[in-house]
Amino acid sequence: MDKVILAVDGGATKTAVTVRKHDGTILFEGEGEGSNYQTVGEGKVREVLTGLLSDAQDILSDRQVAIAVFALAGIDSKHDELVVRNLVEEVCRLRRLQIGKLIIENDAEATMLGATGGKPGALLISGTGSIAYAHDGKGDIFRSGGWGHRAGDEGSGYWMGLEVVRAIFKMEDGRGSVTSLKEEALRELELDSVQDLAGWLFGPDYAVDSIAKLAFILNLCVKKGDVIATNIIEEAADELALLVSSVLRKCGLQNSVCDVYLNGGALIHLEMLITELEERVKAEFPLCKLITSTKAPIEFIVERGWLELTG
Structure with a gap:
């Protein structure tokens, strides 16, 4: 059996x-659709995973799964891990999967282990x-x-998108500088006015990922010489550099030669963000090497699984 x-x-x-x-x-x-149980609920996670594993049933039915890695967002505590583990084990049992080793962990943690190769x-x-x-x-x-996103995620696409919206409202009120972000954001969201934007924020079409996509218009506005857009990216770089600094110091790697992998849409597509971030991190940790990866996270999760088997 394979x-x-x-x-x-x-x-x-x-x-x-x-x-x-x-x-x-x-x-x-x-x-399939999202499976972060904190945002979509346990029932939806069960539905999504069941559907995807059903689609793979013909491939899995006559094969031994040496290792299965379920790298899921929303596993942030022992309680989260227990909830998600129960869901995953239930779905695997119902699909009658033969699994040698089952790993269930936070998606970012699994991606990190795969990227760094142990x-x-x-x-x-x-x-x-x-x-x-x-x-x-x-x-x-x-x-x-x-x-x-409600209290953190500084430096993320959502955080930058929200800063874009705030800058537009300040411009509209006369509390902030004129910025090309207004024109680009309205075009991106297919809205006619700032008043429409305010309504959209509290309407049925609002979505976290739609706000996050507004971060990508920063590229266009920076190229136009927009000071507000530039400031938002610089502030995002400050926040992301703090994340790197804090986690390297926790790990005791501040004086070590090590690789820091960069992933996610904002880091892949915002050129200025990468440049500003690298400048800040290298100034504090000159022995670190920043590596921007265009690989999809699933590729690193596969590598994380094989790493577990081969030791």
């Missing part, structure tokens, strides 16, 4: 699944949210950030 890896990357907006052989051969790939290092993610993880290569893992 042995394969099952990897699941579940975020707030989408969930990716892949089944692969050890040689990298892809047997199945699928994508060596001391760190991962910074700035997408819709923001979080940093680091490990010392000896089994100790540390985290900073990732507290969610």
Whole structure:
């Protein structure tokens, strides 16, 4: 019987699944809605995972899953881990999967372990949210950030998007400088006025990821010489550098040669953000190397699974 890896990357907006052989051969790939139980609820997580594993049933039915890695957002405490573990084990049992080893952990943690290959290092993610993880290569893992968009996620796409909206309202009131962010944001959201923007924020079409997408208009406005857009990116770089600094110090890597992987839409697509962040991190930790990765997180989660098997 063939042995394969099952990897699941579940975020707030989408969930990716892949089944692969050890040689990298892809047997199945699928994508569904979000599976962060904190944002979509336990019932939705059960529905999404059941649907995706059902789609992969033909591939999995006659194969032994050597290792399954369920890397899901929303696992931030022991309670979260228990809730999610019960959900995952229930779904796997109902699908009658034969799993040699089952790993269930926070998606950023799994991505970090896969990216660093078990060596001391760190991962910074700035997408819709923001979080940093680091490990010392000896089994100790540390985290900073990732507290969610309501009270944290500084330097994330959502955080920057919200700063865009605030800048527009200040401009409209005469409390802030004129900025091209207004024109670009209204175009992105297909709205006609700032009043429409205010209504949209409290309407049925509002979504966290829609606010996060506003971060991408910063590129256009920076190129126009927009001071407000530039300031937002610089402030985001300050916040992300603090995440990296705190997690490296927790891990005792501040004076070590190590790689810091950068992932997430904001870090991949905002050129100025990467430049500003690297300048800040290198000034404090000259031995660190920042590596921007364009790989999808699911690729690192696969590597994390094989790493667990091979030791």
